[in-house]
Amino acid sequence: MSLVSAHNLTKTYRSGDIEVSAIKGVDFTIEPASFVAFVGPSGSGKSTLLNMIGCLDHPTSGTLKVLDTDIATLDRRAAAHFRGENIGFVFQDFNLIPVLTVFENVEYPLRMVQKWPAEKRRRQVMRLLEAVGKPKRPLFSKTVA
Ligand SMILES: Nc1ncnc2c1ncn2[C@@H]1O[C@H](COP(=O)(O)OP(=O)(O)O)[C@@H](O)[C@H]1O
Ligand SMILES: [Mg+2]
Secondary structure (H helix, E strand, O other), X not given: OOOEEEEEEEEEEEEOOEEEEEEEEEEEEXXXXXXXXXXXXXXXXXXXXXXXXXXXXXXXXXXXXXXXXXXXXXXXXXXXHHHHHHOOOOOOOOOXXXXXXXXXXXXXXXXXXXXXXXXXXXXXXXXXXXXXXXXXXXXXXXXXO
């Protein structure tokens, strides 16, 4: 099983009469345990591609499979679940929710999307935070500066 496979993948944005072709018939495969970078000038479609691999947006045509799931078949709710189970993002900015604490930020998707019970969430949050090192800010203070 490949991690990601694209076949004749296209993405076209439409705003009114204007069409922008961001991805035009792309084919590629990403194998497990590989390290891949998409490199190209501004406007070449990197973010468009990552948004689709991250199940944040749908292809216009062609197929894109992530872990053998055709992402075009996922509605918003199913996509949210799929992301929660399988995909990690490191955004350029942190996209933390400033009114929540460090603990609550990590806990949020487990609570709102995965709907795990409190004790299971607490154990997972502590495990994840320990895995990336102790945060500089106390766990239970708000992330807003
Ligand atoms: N939401 C959008 N609506 C219309 N056009 C878009 C949208 N997002 C990106 N584009 C266009 O799609 C092309 C690819 O953009 P993008 O994926 O952001 O490239 P990159 O991340 O490589 O800079 C560009 O021409 C950009 O202007
Ligand atoms: Mg970009």
